[in-house]
Amino acid sequence: MKKAFPLLALLTAALLGYALYQALVVAPREQTMGDVQRIFYYHVPSAWTAFLLFFINFLASVQFLVRPNEKLDRIAGWVAIAVGAICCVADFAIRDLPSGMHHGSIATTGLAVTALYFAIRKLFSEPGVDILALVTAEVGVVFCTVVLVTGPLWARPVWGIWWTWDIRLTSTLVLWLIYVSYLLLRRFSTSGETPVLAAALAVFGALDVPLVYFSIWFFRTQHPQPVIGGGGAIDPRMLRVLMINWLAFLCFAFLVCWSRYRLERVQRDVEETQALEALLEPRSAVQ
Amino acid sequence: MNYLYAAYAATWAIHITYLATLVRRHNRLKREIAELKPGLPR
Numbered sequence: 599m600k601k602a603f604p605l606l607a608l609l610t611a612a613l614l615g616y617a618l619y620q621a622l623v624v625a626p627r628e629q630t631m632g633d634v635q636r637i638f639y640y641h642v643p644s645a646w647t648a649f650l651l652f653f654i655n656f657l658a659s660v661q662f663l664v665r666p667n668e669k670l671d672r673i674a675g676w677v678a679i680a681v682g683a684i685c686c687v688a689d690f691a692i693r694d695l696p697s698g699m700h701h702g703s704i705a706t707t708g709l710a711v712t713a714l715y716f717a718i719r720k721l722f723s724e725p726g727v728d729i730l731a732l733v734t735a736e737v738g739v740v741f742c743t744v745v746l747v748t749g750p751l752w753a754r755p756v757w758g759i760w761w762t763w764d765i766r767l768t769s770t771l772v773l774w775l776i777y778v779s780y781l782l783l784r785r786f787s788t789s790g791e792t793p794v795l796a797a798a799l800a801v802f803g804a805l806d807v808p809l810v811y812f813s814i815w816f817f818r819t820q821h822p823q824p825v826i827g828g829g830g831a832i833d834p835r836m837l838r839v840l841m842i843n844w845l846a847f848l849c850f851a852f853l854v855c856w857s858r859y860r861l862e863r864v865q866r867d868v869e870e871t872q873a874l875e876a877l878l879e880p881r882s883a884v885q
Numbered sequence: 886m887n888y889l890y891a892a893y894a895a896t897w898a899i900h901i902t903y904l905a906t907l908v909r910r911h912n913r914l915k916r917e918i919a920e921l922k923p924g925l926p927r
């Protein structure tokens with residue numbers, strides 16, 4: 599797996615270059631906004647990647663909290679299965695969804711939650727889920743920063759203003775602040791309970807993710823309506839370029855998370871050895 | 886066009902800055918491991 603990293607990094611770099619070419623050259627020019635609309639090919643995939651990373655952070659934090667208690671762990675597993683089942687039932691039962699929200703998407707999302715929960719449980723040990731939560735929060739904040747920077751750069755020429763205290767924009771800023779405080783807590787707290795406190799904060803912080811995502815469905819907002827599943831029509835060539843860029847950013851995020859995960863594991867091993875060395879030092883001095 | 890290039894440049898500036906912090910952390914860790922090796926109990 600370690601040997602595959604340089605090859606994957608090379609492939610990702612090529613994919614990112616191809617995606618950039620697609621966004622700048624191949625994608626058609628939008629008629630009303632002109633070339634500035636191409637910011638969309640970086641802004642939207644970055645937002646989706648950040649949401650996905652924060653969601654993984656949520657699942658990893660839940661597992662970190664429930665795993666020490668076997669009963670809670672089992673209940674959480676059943677809740678994950680129930681989420682998938684309820685979403686499938688809701689898909690058939692709910693007739694009137696908000697405009698543009700498709701039935702298949704509810705069942706897919708629910709089943710993805712269940713699958714992701716059990717995949718994390720199978721692949722990561724107890725300290726592993728804590729590291730995964732830290733890593734996904736960190737990389738998620740990086741992607742969320744991109745969203746908050748590219749958004750105003752698009753808004754200035756299109757709306758004539760850099761920022762407005764609209765629900766989509768404000769909830770995204772709140773989301774960013776929540777995860778920055780999560781990282782600050784992990785970085786500067788010296789308490790032994792820090793991972794538990796951080797996991798609890800992450801569980802509450804994740805509640806903001808659906809609020810950000812669905813805000814444009816349920817509230818009147820200045821932010822453009824969703825282009826996929828939101829009733830808005832998008833040129834198939836634009837959609838293709840958007841998906842290529844998302845795939846490229848997903849691969850990039852995966853590689854960054856992987857490197858950061860390995861770095862954190864080694865860091866913890868070193869800290870453990872340093873602590874052991876500090877414990878042994880006085881004894882060897884006495885001898 | 887300027888806003889478009891500014892947005893793309895800002896995106897990569899953010900990612901490269903983060904990658905640079907990872908490289909710095911990696912180098913510091915390597916130094917710590919090197920310092921640790923002679924002192925390890927046998």
